[in-house]
Amino acid sequence: MVSDLQKKKPAKTKVEIKNLYKIFGPNPKAQVEKVKGGVGKPELLAEHGHVLGLNNINIKMPERAVQVIMGLSGSGKSTLIRHINRLIEPTAGEVIIDGEDVLSMGPNELRDFRRKKASMVFQKFALLPHRLVKENAAYGLTIQGIAEKEAEERAQKWINRVGLAGFENHYPAQLSGGMQQRVGLARALATDAEILLMDEAFSALDPLIRTDMQNVMLDLQEELHKTIIFITHDLDEALRIGDNIAILRDGVMVQQGSPQEIVLKPADDYVSDFIKDINRGRVLMVGSVMDGEKKVPGPTVPSDMAIEDALQVMTSAQSQSAVVEKGGKPVGSITIEDMIAAIARTEGKTEGSSAYT
Amino acid sequence: MEQLLTEFPELSRGALRDLRRYIDGNFKDFTREYGELIETMFDPLKWFLLWVQSVLLATPWPIVIIVLCGLAWLASRNWKLVVGTAAAFLLIGWLGMWEDTMVTLAMVSVATLICIGLGIPFGILMARSDRLQAIITPILDVMQTIPSFVYLIPVVMLLGIGKAPALLAVCIYAIPPIVRLTNLGIRLVDREVLEAADSFGASYRQKLFNVQVPLALPNIFAGVNQTIMMALSMVVVAALIGGSGLGTPVLRAVNNQYLALGLFNGMAIVAIAIIFDRVSQAYGKRLQKHREGGHGV
Ligand SMILES: Nc1ncnc2c1ncn2[C@@H]1O[C@H](COP(=O)(O)OP(=O)(O)OP(=O)(O)O)[C@@H](O)[C@H]1O
Ligand SMILES: [Mg+2]
Numbered sequence: 001m002v003s004d005l006q007k008k009k010p011a012k013t014k015v016e017i018k019n020l021y022k023i024f025g026p027n028p029k030a031q032v033e034k035v036k037g038g039v040g041k042p043e044l045l046a047e048h049g050h051v052l053g054l055n056n057i058n059i060k061m062p063e064r065a066v067q068v069i070m071g072l073s074g075s076g077k078s079t080l081i082r083h084i085n086r087l088i089e090p091t092a093g094e095v096i097i098d099g100e101d102v103l104s105m106g107p108n109e110l111r112d113f114r115r116k117k118a119s120m121v122f123q124k125f126a127l128l129p130h131r132l133v134k135e136n137a138a139y140g141l142t143i144q145g146i147a148e149k150e151a152e153e154r155a156q157k158w159i160n161r162v163g164l165a166g167f168e169n170h171y172p173a174q175l176s177g178g179m180q181q182r183v184g185l186a187r188a189l190a191t192d193a194e195i196l197l198m199d200e201a202f203s204a205l206d207p208l209i210r211t212d213m214q215n216v217m218l219d220l221q222e223e224l225h226k227t228i229i230f231i232t233h234d235l236d237e238a239l240r241i242g243d244n245i246a247i248l249r250d251g252v253m254v255q256q257g258s259p260q261e262i263v264l265k266p267a268d269d270y271v272s273d274f275i276k277d278i279n280r281g282r283v284l285m286v287g288s289v290m291d292g293e294k295k296v297p298g299p300t301v302p303s304d305m306a307i308e309d310a311l312q313v314m315t316s317a318q319s320q321s322a323v324v325e326k327g328g329k330p331v332g333s334i335t336i337e338d339m340i341a342a343i344a345r346t347e348g349k350t351e352g353s354s355a356y357t
Numbered sequence: 358m359e360q361l362l363t364e365f366p367e368l369s370r371g372a373l374r375d376l377r378r379y380i381d382g383n384f385k386d387f388t389r390e391y392g393e394l395i396e397t398m399f400d401p402l403k404w405f406l407l408w409v410q411s412v413l414l415a416t417p418w419p420i421v422i423i424v425l426c427g428l429a430w431l432a433s434r435n436w437k438l439v440v441g442t443a444a445a446f447l448l449i450g451w452l453g454m455w456e457d458t459m460v461t462l463a464m465v466s467v468a469t470l471i472c473i474g475l476g477i478p479f480g481i482l483m484a485r486s487d488r489l490q491a492i493i494t495p496i497l498d499v500m501q502t503i504p505s506f507v508y509l510i511p512v513v514m515l516l517g518i519g520k521a522p523a524l525l526a527v528c529i530y531a532i533p534p535i536v537r538l539t540n541l542g543i544r545l546v547d548r549e550v551l552e553a554a555d556s557f558g559a560s561y562r563q564k565l566f567n568v569q570v571p572l573a574l575p576n577i578f579a580g581v582n583q584t585i586m587m588a589l590s591m592v593v594v595a596a597l598i599g600g601s602g603l604g605t606p607v608l609r610a611v612n613n614q615y616l617a618l619g620l621f622n623g624m625a626i627v628a629i630a631i632i633f634d635r636v637s638q639a640y641g642k643r644l645q646k647h648r649e650g651g652h653g654v
Contacts (some may be wrong), residue, residue, distance in 0.1 A: 085556055114558035127551035130571050140557040162486070171647040248525050 011062035014227040015084060015311050020081055020093030022251075025050030028091045040344045041250040047272065053079040053236050055251040057093070061244070064225040068242030070232060070274065075248040076182040081199050084229060085118045086110060097195070114145050118190040118195040123203055125180045127172040127187075134159065140191040158186040163217060170171045178209035178228040187215070189224075196228045203232065213240055233254040235274055239263075239283050247271055264342075281308035290332040291343040296321035303331060307339045388514050399521040402471070406482040407521055418455060422446050429632070433639030438632070439640050445628040454603065454625050461602035462629070468588045473581060476532050480539025480577075481565070486632040490540065492624035505530055505594050513598055523600030527591045534583035542576025543569050578641035582634060589630045 015240060023031045023044070030040075031050045038300060040050040054076045063069040069079050075090060082088040083095055089331045094103040097117070119140060127136045134152050135142075137159050141151035152297055162182040172180050188196055202210045216242060221228065232238050236246050239259045247258040247270070255267035263283055266272040287303030298319035303326040314322050314336065321335040368376070412422060422443055429435075429442045438512050483490050509526055516522035546569050554564045570577070596604025603622045610619030 085607055087552060111558040111560065114556060116558075118556075120553065120556040122549055122553055124549050126547070126549040128550065128568065130572075130574075143554075143557050143559050173648055187557075197556075342539055 002352070005209065007171045008225060009303060011065060013060040013062040014098065015061040015067075015229070016096040017057050017059050017061075017080075017083070017297050018094040018096070018097070020054055020080075020083060021091045022076075022083070022088065023091045024053055024055035024314040025052050032092050042173060046097045052251045054083075054090075057071045057251075057253050059246055059253065061229060062192045063227050063229065064224075065243040066228045066241050068220065068230050068232060068238040068245045070235065070245060071248030071249060072233060072236050073217055074250075076251040077233075077243075078199055078250055079251075080248065081197050081229055081231055081247070082196055084195070085114050087118065101151065103211060115140065117193050119191050119193040120197040120199070121181070121201040123200040125172070125177075125184045125204075127183055129172055130166065131171075133164060133170050133172065133175070133183050135191055136172065137186040139187050155186065155190045158189045161189070176209075178213060181205060181213060182216070184344055185213075185220075189220070196314075197224045198228065198230045198231070200231050202237065203234070203323075210237070212298055235278055239278065247274065249315045259283065260285060263286060279308075281311070281339075282306050284342055285327065286310045287331070288340055290324045292332040292337065296323065296333040296335065298322040298333075300330070301334075302326065310342055311336070312332070363451060370459075384511065384514065387544060392515055396517075396521070397516055399516060399525065399605060402467070403521040406463060406467045406524055406589065409467055410460055411503030411639060413459040413463050418450055421459070429636045432636045435639055436633055437526065441516070442632050442636075443470040445632060449625050449628065452625075453623050454606075454622060457601075457622070458625055458629070461589075461604070461626070462528065463480050464524065464592065464595065464602055465585065465588045465629075465633075469525060469581070469585050471528050472532040472535050472584045473475045473553070473606070475528075476535030476584070476650075477539050477577060480536045480580075481543060481570075483536065483540040484543035484569075493536070497537060500529055504589065506597075506605070509594070509598055512537075517598040520599060520601075520617055522598050523595035526598065527588050530594075531584045531589045534587065535580035538576045538583070539573065542573025542580075545576065546572045575641055576644050577629070578637070578644060582637040583640065585633050585637060586630060589626060592626060614622045 003127075005054055021032050021035060022028075023035065025031065029050055031044060031052075034048065035044065039048075041055070042226060043049050044052045052335075057080060059067075069077050069080060079088060082101070083090055084097070086095070090103065097113075102110075102113065105230035128139065128148055132140070134155060135148075138148070138151035140349045142148060146154070156168070162185050164179060164182050164186065167175065167179065172183060175183070181204075184201070202213045207215060214237065217228075230238075230241060242259055244256065245259055245262050247262070247267075248255050249270050255262060255271050257265075260283075262271065263275050263278065263280060263327060266275055284307050285303065286301050286305050286307060289307065290303070298321040299313055299317040300323045301313055303324050305313075310322060316319060321333060323330050323352070324334055367373075374413060416424075425446060426439045426443050428440050433439075446458075449455060479493075483493050505526065508529060509522075512522045512526050512529075513558075516525065550568060550572065551564065554568045559567070592600065593604040593607050594600075595607050596602065602625050606618055606622045609615065610622070
C-alpha cells in the first residue's frame, strides 16, 4: 500500500471536507463564531456548556486509497467519519463526495447515497443478532429492495471472500469476534459501494486476529481499490494499512500526510508522542531518508524498501552505502550513517531530513 | 390558630356536595348525549367476543382440549406443559366448570388481542417521542393503580351492564404492561445496530420492522404475558358488571359463603393463569434462541 504512495501520482479527490465544525449542546450554531474566534474545547465546555466535537476540519481524501484517521479517545474520530455518510449533521461546513454536496441531499437522495455509495463497518460489529450470517451479509442488498434469494446469492460471494464459507447458517452470537467482523466486512462489501467507512473496525479484536483482519482487508483492497476511510487509535495499524494518515486532537486536525511524513516530521508533541514507540527501522523507507545527490558505491536497493531490510542487504554486501533506485533507475544514495540517524531520532524534532520526497 | 392545626381546613359540606353534583351532572349529560353512540361503537367488539364465546361453547370439548394442547406444544415444545394443559382442562370439565371456563377463555383471549392490537402500536409511538412518553407514563400509572372498582363506575354509566363494559374494564386494566414493555424494548435496542441500519440506508419502516420490533420482541413478549395475567385477574371483577364466566360463581360464593364453589372456580382461574404464563414464557424464550452463542465475545 505504502509503496503506491511513493509513485506520487496525483490522485483524484473522492471525499472532501471543508471548514467542518461540529458542536454538541443545546445551541450549537451560536457557538460557531466563538470557536472560529479561537475558543478551544476545554474552554467551550467550561464556559459555554457545549462540547467541541470537530473544529475547522479540512481534508481531501484521494480516490482508491486508504485514508487513516487517528487520535486519542474523544478526539472526534467517530464524529468525523459519521459526517461522511451524514449519520451526524455538521454545525457548519461542507462535505463533498464526487463533487456532490452531501449536505444538500434530501432524505431520499441521502438514503440512496447510503445504499449505493458508502457502506460502513462498526467497532462492535453491529450485526443483526436475530438473523443468520447469510442474511446479515445480504442486509444492505435487502434494504435496497432486492429479493431475499437474489440478495443472499450475491452476498455469498463476499461470505466466501472473507473466509466464512460454511458458516452461512450460523447466528452471529455463535461466531467469535473476528468472524463476526468478517460478517460485518462482507455486509459492507456486498453493496459494491465505492467508499468503505471503518470506525475502529478491528479495535475490538485480539492482536493476532487483528493482524489477520488487516491482511484480509489489504488483500481485498489490492483487488477492489475502494476508497477506504479507516479509523484507529493504533499507530502500527495506521502505518500498516494507511496510504495517508490524518491526526486529530480535541477536534482539531493537527497533521495530515503519508506515513513517512508523519514519522519523519511529527507536527507537534502530540504526534511525536504517538510515534515514539514504533519501530522506525521497519516503518521508514530508504527513499524517505536518502540523499538525492550524492553518488556512492554499493548494492542497489529499491526506494520503498524498509531501512531494516536495506541494512541487511548492505551488511551482506559488506558495503557502507547503497544506491537507491526507483522503477529501475537510480534516484539517490544512502549511507549507513544516514540510516542510523533516521532510526535513532526519536524526539519530536521537526527539522527532518531534507532529502525525503 | 389551634383549630387550624387540629382540624383539616376542608371544603364546606355544601360546597363539596355541589362539586360532586357538578361532576356527576356533567358526566351524566355526557352519557345521555353520547352513551348510545359509544355503545354502538363497541358493538363490533361485543359481537366478536360473543362469536368467539359461541365457537368455544359449540365445539365439542375433546376438540377444544386437543386444540389447546396443540397450541401449547407449538408455543413451548415442552410435552410436560402439554400434559399439564390436558389434565387441567379435563379436571375443570369434570368439576362442572367447562362452560364458565370457555366464557372466561373467550373474554381473556379477545381482551388480550385488543390489548396487543392497540398496545404495541402505542408503545412504538411512545418509543419515538420522549414527550409522548412523559405524557403517557403517568396515565398508565393511574390505569394500573386506581382501584378497578372506581373506574367501573364511569364504564357502567356509559355502557351499562353487559359484555361490552366488562371487556372494556378488562382492557383498561390489562393494557399498560404491553404498552410499557413495547416502549422499553424498542428504547433498549442497541444503538449501534440501529446506526448500522441507518448507514445502509434503511427507511423508517425497514428499521422498525427488521430491527426494532424483532430486537424488542423478548420485551414485547414479556408484556403480552403480563397482559394475559392481568386480564385473567380482572375476570372476577368484570363479572360484577356482566362479564360472566368463572367470576360469576366466585361472586356468588362470596355472597353466600360457599367455600367449595369459590375454591373450585378460583383454582380454575389459577390453573388457566399458570398454563398461559408457562406457555407464553416458553415461547418468549424460544424467540431468543439465536442469543445463545457458542463462543460469543
Ligand atoms: N451526541 C453527543 N453529545 C455530546 N457530546 C458528544 C456526542 N457525541 C460525541 N460527543 C463528544 O465529542 C467528542 C468526540 O467524540 P467521538 O466519539 O467522535 O470521539 P472518538 O475519537 O471517536 O473517541 P473513541 O476513540 O473513544 O471512539 C467527545 O468529547 C465526545 O464526548
Ligand atoms: Mg469512536
